Amino acid sequence: xxxxxxxxxxxxxxxxxxxxxxxxxxxxxxxxxxxxxxxxxxxxxxxxxxxxxxxxxxxxxxxxxxxxxxxxxxxxxxxxxxxxxxxxxxxxxxxxxxxxxxxxxxxxxxxxxxxxxxxxxxxxxxxxxxxxxxxxxxxxxxxxxxxxxxxxxxxxxxxxxxxxxxxxxxxxxxxxxxxxxxxxxxxxxxxxxxxxxxxxxxxxxxxxxxxxxxxxxxxxxxxxxxxxxxxxxxxxxxxxxxxxxxxxxxxxxxxxxxxxxxxxxxxxxxxxxxxxxxxxxxxxxxxxxxxxxxxxxxxxxxxxxxxxxxxxxxxxxxxxxxxx
Numbered sequence: 001x002x003x004x005x006x007x008x009x010x011x012x013x014x015x016x017x018x019x020x021x022x023x024x025x026x027x028x029x030x031x032x033x034x035x036x037x038x039x040x041x042x043x044x045x046x047x048x049x050x051x052x053x054x055x056x057x058x059x060x061x062x063x064x065x066x067x068x069x070x071x072x073x074x075x076x077x078x079x080x081x082x083x084x085x086x087x088x089x090x091x092x093x094x095x096x097x098x099x100x101x102x103x104x105x106x107x108x109x110x111x112x113x114x115x116x117x118x119x120x121x122x123x124x125x126x127x128x129x130x131x132x133x134x135x136x137x138x139x140x141x142x143x144x145x146x147x148x149x150x151x152x153x154x155x156x157x158x159x160x161x162x163x164x165x166x167x168x169x170x171x172x173x174x175x176x177x178x179x180x181x182x183x184x185x186x187x188x189x190x191x192x193x194x195x196x197x198x199x200x201x202x203x204x205x206x207x208x209x210x211x212x213x214x215x216x217x218x219x220x221x222x223x224x225x226x227x228x229x230x231x232x233x234x235x236x237x238x239x240x241x242x243x244x245x246x247x248x249x250x251x252x253x254x255x256x257x258x259x260x261x262x263x264x265x266x267x268x269x270x271x272x273x274x275x276x277x278x279x280x281x282x283x284x285x286x287x288x289x290x291x292x293x294x295x296x297x298x299x300x301x302x303x304x305x306x307x308x309x310x311x312x313x314x315x316x317x318x319x320x321x322x323x324x
Contacts, residue, residue, distance in 0.1 A: 081094050081097065081098075081135075082094050084135075084138050084139065084142055085097060085138070086212075087142045087145065087146075087212070087213070087214075088138055088141040088142045088145065089145065089184075090138075097134070100134070101130050101131045101134050101135075102130065103130075104129065104130040104133075104134065105126045105127055105129065105130020105131060106126070106130070107130075108125070108126040108129040108130055109122055109123060109125075109126035109130075112125065112126065145184055146213065146214070146215060148184055148185075149184055149185055149188070149213055149215060149218075150215060150217065150246070150250065151250065152181060152182075152184070152185040153185065153215075153217055153218070153221075153243075153246050154243045154244075154246040154247040154250070155181070156177045156181050156185050156189065157221070157239050157240070157242055157243035157246065158240070158243045159173075159176065159177050159180060159181070160173045160174065160176070160177050160239055161236050161239040161240040161243060163176050164235060164236035164239065165236050170202060170235065171193065171196050171197075171202070174189050174192055174193050174196070175189075175190075175193045177189040178190035178192075178193050188209060188212070188213065191205075191209070191212075192205045192206065192208075192209055195208065201229070202225055202229055203222070203225055203226040203229050206218075206221060206222040206225045206226070207222045207226070209222065210222040217242070217245075217246045217249070220242060220245075221239075221242060224238045224239065224242060256322050260320050260322065263319070263320040264320045266316075267313075267316035267317060267319070267320045270312065270316060271309075271312065271313035271316060271317075274305075274309045275309075
């Protein structure tokens with residue numbers, strides 16, 4: 001029994017506890033940031049708020065992101081974080097999100113103090129787990145929403161063009177898209193419709209939409225609406241042509257991704273391979289690295305390897321990512 005609870009066994013159990021704690025915290029944060037509406041809820045967030053009797057002011061306050069000045073746009077980190085939270089459809093404030101990240105970082109750092117891991121390394125790992133991982137998940141959620149918007153944009157433009165062809169006014173066509181299309185495009189067009197009813201002009205509403213989602217195709221749509229509003233051109237033809245362009249760009253992106261799939265897989269494998277080699281070597285032969293920790297050349301050599309590994313991953317990522 002005494003041999004079972006030897007020092008090595010205790011260290012192993014501590015490591016297992018830290019791993020389980022980090023996994024639980026990471027899974028909980030992922031589930032919180034990835035929460036979606038249930039199937040029993042209505043299809044559009046805006047339509048649900050209308051059913052609840054919310055006013056236009058309340059709908060715009062909850063659905064439309066504030067301007068850069070309102071969220072501390074002069075402070076780069078806070079301003080960008082507030083915009084990311086709103087683009088990810090999270091009602092958290094910046095202070096609440098940072099508080100959750102701090103709790104996660106402390107929850108990861110304190111158990112590591114009981115292990116032989118050096119304090120600077122434990123602090124760096126805790127910062128990565130507490131702040132880097134949540135922000136990465138937040139950016140991934142925003143990117144998924146952006147991709148969903150791009151996939152829905154061509155159908156929404158076609159629906160709007162058909163409404164214009166049969167003689168409906170532009171604001172009625174926008175309202176039709178808001179009612180018929182699911183989220184996220186339904187709520188976004190609903191915000192435009194509410195802005196127009198609240199007194200904003202169509203060019204301003206579409207410009208806010210473009211800045212809100214930050215999609216290149218939406219900037220083209222905003223420019224088309226602005227030109228039509230000033231010159232009175234055939235907007236139905238412009239919107240229909242833009243819909244075809246968006247659909248063609250989507251097909252081109254898919255072709256490029258299919259052609260570059262092998263390169264992206266190779267880049268991912270080559271980026272992860274050094275880390276896997278380090279982990280498996282440390283497990284199979286603990287003294288391989290532990291035996292040279294005290295060598296004066298270990299720290300600069302390890303730093304150079306880490307820098308080169310990160311540079312390799314960044315360069316490979318740049319080579320296999322194409323903008324279409």
